[in-house]
Amino acid sequence: xxxxxxxxxxxxxxxxxxxxxHYMAKKEYFDSKMAWFFKKSxxxxxxxxxxxGTSKEIALDILNNGYALGIYPEGTRNSLVCKDEKLxxxxxxxxxEVEFKKFKKLMKKNQTTVSQINLLLELKNNKKISRNEFKKxxxxxxxxxxxxxxxxxxxxxxxxxxxxxPIKYGVVSFAExxxxxxxxxxxTGKYKFLNNNLKIxxxxxxxxxxxxxxxxxEKLKKEIREIIKREN
Numbered sequence: 001x002x003x004x005x006x007x008x009x010x011x012x013x014x015x016x017x018x019x020x021x022h023y024m025a026k027k028e029y030f031d032s033k034m035a036w037f038f039k040k041s042x043x044x045x046x047x048x049x050x051x052x053g054t055s056k057e058i059a060l061d062i063l064n065n066g067y068a069l070g071i072y073p074e075g076t077r078n079s080l081v082c083k084d085e086k087l088x089x090x091x092x093x094x095x096x097e098v099e100f101k102k103f104k105k106l107m108k109k110n111q112t113t114v115s116q117i118n119l120l121l122e123l124k125n126n127k128k129i130s131r132n133e134f135k136k137x138x139x140x141x142x143x144x145x146x147x148x149x150x151x152x153x154x155x156x157x158x159x160x161x162x163x164x165x166p167i168k169y170g171v172v173s174f175a176e177x178x179x180x181x182x183x184x185x186x187x188t189g190k191y192k193f194l195n196n197n198l199k200i201x202x203x204x205x206x207x208x209x210x211x212x213x214x215x216x217x218e219k220l221k222k223e224i225r226e227i228i229k230r231e232n
Contacts, residue, residue, distance in 0.1 A: 001070070001072065001171045001182065001184060002187060003072075003187060004074050005077065005079055005113070006077070008191060010070055013200065016202075020067065021041075021070040022043065022062050022070065023041070023042070024043070024046050024070065024071045025045065025046060026046050026048055027047045029045075044059060056170075059174060060174065063177075063178035073171045074164060074166070074168070075168045075170075079111070080117055081107050081108045081112070086114055087107065093135050094138060109190075110141070113141070113163075114165065115164055116145060116162045116163075118162075119162040120134060120138070120141055146159065161225075163228045164221060167221045173213065175216070182205060182207070183203075183205045184203040184224050185200055185224070186203075186225075186227035187199070188201070188227070189231075199231065203223040
């Protein structure tokens with residue numbers, strides 16, 4: 001289980017092992033032109049409008065039978081460009097400065113995340129930064145947040161927390177019920193042909209053991225977050 005920034009994120013873990021990884025993927029993928037890919041690669045269809053449908057039972061069966069499950073603990077892609085409502089909300093602040101098509105292209109190039117945009121909005125709403133500072137920061141959110149750390153506007157912890165969306169409890173719940181081993185990873189770099197630095201880095205696997213679900217979830221979040229911070 002790791003971070004989720006791109007449609008093809010499952011490819012890197014799949015290429016990193018000879019085992020079949022049964023990834024949990026939203027139902028909409030199975031209705032798209034890429035449906036053949038998700039079916040052939042052993043993905044599990046998740047109906048998010050009906051609380052997952054039967055996907056949880058299928059996932060538990062896979063783990064109880066000794067197979068490997070792939071899951072994104074954030075629950076959704078942490079990418080601004082694939083969240084139309086959020087993208088349009090942010091664009092309203094800069095629409096007089098840049099065309100929408102160019103803005104979207106820049107957000108994609110910078111791999112702008114929803115989690116970091118949310119922190120930026122919080123800073124503006126709490127008057128820790130001005131509207132102009134907010135607008136300037138949109139064009140390179142990660143760089144701006146690092147500068148805010150240096151200026152003591154936010155703490156290191158606040159910056160680190162912005163690297164991921166809130167981690168859901170599905171991973172640690174599955175692991176507790178099946179005694180499965182959790183293998184955290186993080187994908188860093190960009191999905192482009194050259195000079196991409198695209199990389200998957202695995203953390204040390206662990207079991208729930210005697211940890212509470214809260215402690216296990218915090219450990220999972222920390223492991224993924226530390227890789228992103230180090231590699232970036």
